[in-house]
Amino acid sequence: MMLESYKRQIYNCGRCGYCLGGYLDHICPSRFIGGFESATARGRMLIARALLERKLNYSQELVSVLFKCFLCGACDVKCSQAAKIKVTEITKAMRAEAIEAGVILEKLIPAAKILSESRNIYGKPSAERASLTCSYSKKNRSSDLLYFPGCVITFRFPEIAQNTIQLLKVAGVDFILLGEDEWCCGNPFLSMGMLKEAERFALHNIGAIRRKGVKTVLTSCAGCYRVLSQDYPKIFGGELPFKVMHVTRFLNQLVNEGSLKLKRTKYGKVTYHDPCEIGRYGGIYDEPREVIQSVPNLKLVEMNKSRDNSWCCGGGGSVNIVHTNLAFSVSALRIKQAQETGAKVLVTACPTCLQMLELASKRTGAKIHVIDIASLVLDAIKT
Amino acid sequence: MGSNEIKSELIKIVGKDNVSDSDFELYAYSRDLSPATPQLASFIVRPRNTEDVKKIVELANKHRIPVYVRGCGCSHWAAWLPVKGGILLDMTSMDRIVEIDEKNLVAVVEAGCTWFKLMEELRKRRLTYLSSEMGGPAMTVGGSVAKAGGGPYGTCKFGFHGHSDILGLEVVLPTGDVVKAGSWAMPNCAPFRREGLGPDLTGLFIGSEGILGIITKVALRVRPLPEKEEFLYFEFNDWRDVVETGDAATREIGDEFAYSLDCSEEASSMGNIGVKIYVFGYDQHIIEYRKRVLTKTCQKNNGKKRDSNIAKDTFMKVVTGLSEIFAAGVWHFAGCGTVPLHQLPRYVEIWRKIVQKHNFYRSTFGAWTFPRGWTVYVHMLYREPDEREKVISISNEINRRFFENGLVPYGIGGPEGLQPFLKGKLGAYYDLIKRIKQCLDPNNILQPNILVSLNDA
Numbered sequence: 015m016m017l018e019s020y021k022r023q024i025y026n027c028g029r030c031g032y033c034l035g036g037y038l039d040h041i042c043p044s045r046f047i048g049g050f051e052s053a054t055a056r057g058r059m060l061i062a063r064a065l066l067e068r069k070l071n072y073s074q075e076l077v078s079v080l081f082k083c084f085l086c087g088a089c090d091v092k093c094s095q096a097a098k099i100k101v102t103e104i105t106k107a108m109r110a111e112a113i114e115a116g117v118i119l120e121k122l123i124p125a126a127k128i129l130s131e132s133r134n135i136y137g138k139p140s141a142e143r144a145s146l147t148c149s150y151s152k153k154n155r156s157s158d159l160l161y162f163p164g165c166v167i168t169f170r171f172p173e174i175a176q177n178t179i180q181l182l183k184v185a186g187v188d189f190i191l192l193g194e195d196e197w198c199c200g201n202p203f204l205s206m207g208m209l210k211e212a213e214r215f216a217l218h219n220i221g222a223i224r225r226k227g228v229k230t231v232l233t234s235c236a237g238c239y240r241v242l243s244q245d246y247p248k249i250f251g252g253e254l255p256f257k258v259m260h261v262t263r264f265l266n267q268l269v270n271e272g273s274l275k276l277k278r279t280k281y282g283k284v285t286y287h288d289p290c291e292i293g294r295y296g297g298i299y300d301e302p303r304e305v306i307q308s309v310p311n312l313k314l315v316e317m318n319k320s321r322d323n324s325w326c327c328g329g330g331g332s333v334n335i336v337h338t339n340l341a342f343s344v345s346a347l348r349i350k351q352a353q354e355t356g357a358k359v360l361v362t363a364c365p366t367c368l369q370m371l372e373l374a375s376k377r378t379g380a381k382i383h384v385i386d387i388a389s390l391v392l393d394a395i396k397t
Numbered sequence: 398m399g400s401n402e403i404k405s406e407l408i409k410i411v412g413k414d415n416v417s418d419s420d421f422e423l424y425a426y427s428r429d430l431s432p433a434t435p436q437l438a439s440f441i442v443r444p445r446n447t448e449d450v451k452k453i454v455e456l457a458n459k460h461r462i463p464v465y466v467r468g469c470g471c472s473h474w475a476a477w478l479p480v481k482g483g484i485l486l487d488m489t490s491m492d493r494i495v496e497i498d499e500k501n502l503v504a505v506v507e508a509g510c511t512w513f514k515l516m517e518e519l520r521k522r523r524l525t526y527l528s529s530e531m532g533g534p535a536m537t538v539g540g541s542v543a544k545a546g547g548g549p550y551g552t553c554k555f556g557f558h559g560h561s562d563i564l565g566l567e568v569v570l571p572t573g574d575v576v577k578a579g580s581w582a583m584p585n586c587a588p589f590r591r592e593g594l595g596p597d598l599t600g601l602f603i604g605s606e607g608i609l610g611i612i613t614k615v616a617l618r619v620r621p622l623p624e625k626e627e628f629l630y631f632e633f634n635d636w637r638d639v640v641e642t643g644d645a646a647t648r649e650i651g652d653e654f655a656y657s658l659d660c661s662e663e664a665s666s667m668g669n670i671g672v673k674i675y676v677f678g679y680d681q682h683i684i685e686y687r688k689r690v691l692t693k694t695c696q697k698n699n700g701k702k703r704d705s706n707i708a709k710d711t712f713m714k715v716v717t718g719l720s721e722i723f724a725a726g727v728w729h730f731a732g733c734g735t736v737p738l739h740q741l742p743r744y745v746e747i748w749r750k751i752v753q754k755h756n757f758y759r760s761t762f763g764a765w766t767f768p769r770g771w772t773v774y775v776h777m778l779y780r781e782p783d784e785r786e787k788v789i790s791i792s793n794e795i796n797r798r799f800f801e802n803g804l805v806p807y808g809i810g811g812p813e814g815l816q817p818f819l820k821g822k823l824g825a826y827y828d829l830i831k832r833i834k835q836c837l838d839p840n841n842i843l844q845p846n847i848l849v850s851l852n853d854a
Contacts, residue, residue, distance in 0.1 A: 025781040028727040029430050031535035032468050036513025037492055049414070049490065050422055053432060057425030060435075064424040076421045096723035178732070186547070 017107045017115075018067055024066065027059035032096050033089040039347060041088050043326045046339040046347070047333075047340040048082045051289035054099040055089035063102055067109075072112040077119055078336060080108055084344065085205055085331035087294035091322045105331075109207030121336050122206050123269060130211055133197040145298035146172050159189040160228040160256075162242070164235035165198050166365035169241075174365060177388040178234050178261055184395060185273035189232070195222040199238040204245060205332045216241075216249040224255055227248035228302045234261040234388060236289035240296060260292050262363045265391055266301040269308045276394040280312040285315050285357040287348065287371065288324035302363050302387055309394045315355040328374070329366040345374035353380055363387045398460050400439065407442055407484070408657040410452045415443040416488070425585035426485055429472045432729055432785050433813035436478040438465065438485035445490050447508075447567065447575060447613040454611065455573035457484055464843055465572075466607045468509060468540025470533050473730040474806075474814035476544060476606055480489040481845045482716050486611070488539055494518050495614065501589055503564055504619045505615040508539025508612045515617075525622045526562070539612045542566070545604030547772070549659040549765040550675075550712065553646060556767045564588045566599050567614035578602065581616060590618030601833075606808045606848040609837050625684050626656075628708040629674040629691060631700035633660075634743040639670055643766040644738060645694045646674075650768055654687045654694075657712060661763040662745070664752045672700060672709035725759065729793035732799040733774045734806040741771050747798045748775050757793050773804070793818075811847050 017024070033055035035041030044053045051057035058080075064070040089101045112118070128137040146168050160393035161182070163175040182189055197219055219242075223231060233239050243258040268274045288304060292298040299321045306314050319325045328334065328345035349371060352360045358380050360375075362368055372384045398406075400418070407416045417423075418440050427435035435538045439462075444450045457464045463483030470477070475732050476620055479485050487511035495505040499522055506515055512526070513534035519525050530536045531548030541547070547557035555562060565579030565588030578598040581588035602610055639660050646655045657675035662668070674691055678684040692702065736744060741764055748762045759778040764771040775795050778787040800806075800818045809815035819827075831849050834841075 026726060028729070029428060029470065030533055030723050031471055032533050032723075034469065034535040035513045036517070037533035040488070040513075049423040050417055050420075050441060051487070052417075052422050054425075060425050060428060062419045064421070070421055070424060073421075075419055079421065097726075098724060116405045 017062060017104070020062070020100070020104045020107060021066060023097075023102065024059050024062045024098045025182055027056060028097060029056050029060070029186055030096055031056055032092045033101065033365060035092075038326075041092060043088070043328070043344045044083045047337065047343060048079065052079045053082050055093065055099075056107060058101065058310070059099065062108060062334055065108070072117040074117060075120065077109070079104060079111045080112070081119065081331070081333055081336040082340065083331050084290075084326045084328070084341075086290040086326035088326070089324075091294055093351055097348055106204065106207065109205070110209050111207075112234075113207045119336055122145050122332070125202065125332075125335050126206060126208060126211070129198060129202055133215070134169060136165065136196060138169050138171045140194045143168050143196055145335050146175060147340070154246060155190050155192045156227060158229040159187065159205070160223060160226055160231050161189045161191050162196060162199075162231050162233045162238060163191075164224045164238040166237075166369065167234055170369060171365045171386070174234050174368075174386045177386070177392045180266065181268070181274065181388060181392055181395070182319060185268045187268070187273075190226060190228070192219075192222050192226070195315040199235075199241040199283075200245070201237040201241045202332060204241065205330075212245070213249050216246050220250055220254065222244060228256055230257045230259055232259050232261060232264055234363070234365070234386070236260065236296075237366060238289035238304055240291035244295065260296065260298055260363070262292065262302040262305060262387060265387065266305050269305055269391075274391065274395060276309045276391065279309055279390065279394045281312060281390065281393070282357045283313045283315055283357045284359040284361050285317055285352050285355045286320070287317070287327065287352065287362040287367055288321055288362055289362060289367045290324070290326055290330055292363060293324055302361070303389060305391060306361060315357050317351045317355055319351060327362070327364075327370040329370040334370070341370070342377070345370040346378050349374045349378055349380045349382060352382055358382060360384045361387055361390055372386045403456075403460065403462065404440060406456050407440060407453065410456065410559060410826060411444055411449050415445065417441045424468070426470070429470055429475060429476075430730075431473050431475055431476060431814070432727075432781070432789055433475040433478055433811070436480050437482065438479040439482045441487055442484050443490045445458070450486070450569045450611050450613055450618065451573050451575055453484065453486065454569055454571060454842075458572060458840055461840055461842060463845050464611075465847075466543075466611050468537030468543075469511065471533035471536055471540070472699065472808075472810065473733065473813070474808060474810035476808055476810040476814065476847060477844070478811055478813070480811050480847075481564070483842075488537065491613065492537075497522060497524070497619070498587070499524065502619050503588060503616055503617045505588065505614060506538050507614055508542075509537050510539075511535060511537050512541070513543050518620055520622060522661050523622045524619045526617055526619050538615050538617070541606045542603055542612055542615055543605065546807050547767070549657050551656055552659045552765055552767045552772065554653045554768075561591065562618040563599060563615065564591050564605060564618055565573065565593075565616040566602050566612055568602055568610035568612055570610045571840070571843040572757050575613075578778045579616070584588070603807065606810070606844065608834055608844045608848050611843070621679065623677040623679055625678055627684050627688050628705045628712065629676065629695070630703045630705050630708040631672045631695040632675070632703050633670040633672055633698070633700045636637060636662075636670060637746045638700065639764075640739055640741050641698045642672065642694055642700065643741075643771065646691065647738070647766055647768050653768060654691050655766070657693045657765065659711065659763070659765040661761050664749075664758040664760040664762075667749055671675070671707070673711050675708065675712045720722070727781050728794060729777050729779060729788050731775045731777065731795040732804065733772075734799070734804040735767070735770050735772050736802075736804060738766075738769050738771060740803070741773070743802055744773050744799060744804075747802070748795060751791060751794050751798070756786070757787070757791055773799075778850040809848055812850070815846075816850070
């Protein structure tokens with residue numbers, strides 16, 4: 015949707031400043047890296063208003079600032095208690111309008127080109143998707159469940175897919191994969207404002223999944239989960255012919271029904287990072303915690319900022335493509351928050367969060383090990 | 398000096414990451430919380446410390462560039478909108494807590510520090526600053542002091558920031574001189590007393606709306622955090638009864654029974670007055686005693702006891718955010734200021750008549766006590782842009798009538814703030830403020846047209 019359709023919300027901003035929080039690193043990572051009012055939700059609403067009133071035009075500089083927003087949804091949570099403005103949707107609409115106006119940031123062009131052509135963000139051949147999981151992806155098999163690993167897991171963290179698949183096998187869960195037919199979910203296009211490409215990718219995936227005749231799509235990626243469950247129905251024009259489930263919910267279900275029996279692990283005290291796209295966007299807070307707490311000897315300690323108050327990992331909103339170093343500073347702060355708990359292990363449930371936080375942990379010399387929840391659960395089964 | 402040269406000079410002072418003249422940035426800083434017309438500065442500058450502020454002011458003075466000063470931007474009466482363009486200082490980078498002296502119970506913060514941040518740090522040390530704003534987590538200490546503000550939290554007992562809790566200020570004068578006021582001004586003396594040598598210069602800057610100097614640091618009295626607190630909620634039907642209750646709660650000056658006493662009436666249910674009371678103390682026996690006396694007082698004045706959680710919910714969110722009040726639209730204040738204790742009902746009547754006349758019922762009249770007085774406010778929820786003109790018209794009427802009855806405002810802001818209602822009515826007092834302004838700011842660079850318009854007769 016374009017900006018005009020959010021006019022009522024934009025004019026409803028009373029500039030109360032609840033979205034700003036009490037200090038730069040309190041609520042909004044965009045404010046933390048941007049400093050100026052344009053990097054805040056409140057400031058962005060005044061900019062949106064000026065754009066609607068034709069007092070401003072999109073420029074490279076303005077779009078660059080729009081890409082300081084991680085689309086983490088923290089401001090949406092704050093504003094849900096006030097004027098109920100969907101700031102992230104409006105920010106995405108501004109990015110999309112900028113594309114329509116022909117203003118595109120140089121740094122986005124190669125990323126978009128690679129994605130358009132290879133159908134994954136790494137420019138890898140699609141055949142590699144199939145090879146990753148070939149032993150489980152026999153042709154013409156049918157199942158009610160389809161596992162959708164997503165690009166980051168397939169090409170960057172294949173062990174997450176392998177661990178998840180192993181857990182499904184242990185639990186006796188039958189499933190299939192799309193293999194080569196799986197395209198990027200379209201999340202990067204949506205965050206970059208390239209809606210037509212996002213739609214093309216979404217319609218392909220919806221078609222491929224439909225042809226498999228599955229009832230449920232399972233994913234380990236928080237971004238894929240959000241896009242499949244929330245954006246695809248809008249693009250499809252109604253309810254999807256399948257349910258979408260994030261792996262944290264599924265694992266919790268398997269643990270609760272006794273299909274996965276967890277034993278002691280080598281980990282003692284762990285903390286959990288809420289990925290924005292399953293937390294604030296999907297309301298999945300309890301299930302990953304319940305899974306972690308099901309492991310007999312684990313102690314879960316919460317960070318100061320958790321659940322809907324969680325600090326972004328720095329990987330959202332394509333900020334790391336445009337402002338790589340600034341995005342890293344957000345990741346580094348999250349690692350610092352994790353360290354403050356005294357935990358030696360940081361568990362998360364999103365490969366992008368894993369990527370950002372692992373990097374920040376290494377670069378800052380933090381003595382905290384970042385792992386995916388499937389790795390934790392697999393460890394608790396093996397030991 | 399041209400715009401580019403000024404920008405280069407500003408960059409030399411604060412670095413390129415702290416200066417912007419981008420069109421979109423100027424729009425992002427163009428409004429406060431009032432319906433006033435957006436005003437665009439020429440530059441947004443984010444000073445990092447007192448030295449930056451000093452250099453910026455010296456540059457501005459040399460080239461006669463207006464300088465406006467903004468905390469979190471939450472004023473309700475155009476108190477910082479750059480009506481003359483120029484440099485707009487965003488003070489939020491100067492948000493450090495310089496010191497918390499737990500022995501002498503003094504905190505020193507930079508002006509851009511928020512009440513929220515200060516409270517978080519104080520609570521870790523089982524301390525508190527007991528008189529605070531209610532504007533939400535982004536409100537800065539410097540902004541509050543510049544307007545001598547105060548929310549319902551603690552005001553019943555301790556009054557406003559100007560009362561006794563500001564122990565000293567560091568201020569950059571419009572000529573660039575850096576001064577400390579209060580005991581802080583003495584050689585090798587820490588801030589522990591607001592008054593120092595000579596007149597109360599700390600008081601000169603409190604409520605000055607930033608026209609006499611830029612507050613860069615504030616020294617505040619802090620107190621041990623009360624371990625016990627209780628809440629009461631009563632409903633009244635007559636404001637005269639509420640006044641009697643406020644009278645009893647604040648009559649024993651210095652030993653006020655309530656910590657906060659906050660009252661309000663919705664226009665949609667006139668005659669139903671909610672009174673929320675925050676009782677605190679350092680000892681349970683004292684709290685129980687105060688609670689008993691306050692309950693008796695309310696009941697004697699026809700108050701009906703209701704669920705105390707309603708009061709608790711409000712008071713617990715005063716600093717962290719009463720955000721739901723923005724849910725129904727944009728919020729505009731009118732008639733904000735203080736009135737003598739027994740004059741409260743006349744203001745309620747004025748408000749009732751005006752909202753009835755305009756058939757505008759998305760409005761609340763509120764009041765909270767301070768020792769022997771009330772702070773009053775009217776807030777109105779409206780839709781922008783459709784209802785902007787209407788709400789301005791109603792608020793103008795409320796402001797005019799309240800001022801006619803003797804309202805003392807927190808501040809009057811710029812030309813689209815409250816200035817027009819007092820124009821030509823303040824006589825020698827206003828002239829004195831102008832003369833002080835002219836003396837301290839001979840080139841009229843600081844906050845021009847805020848509080849005083851030097852060109853006015």
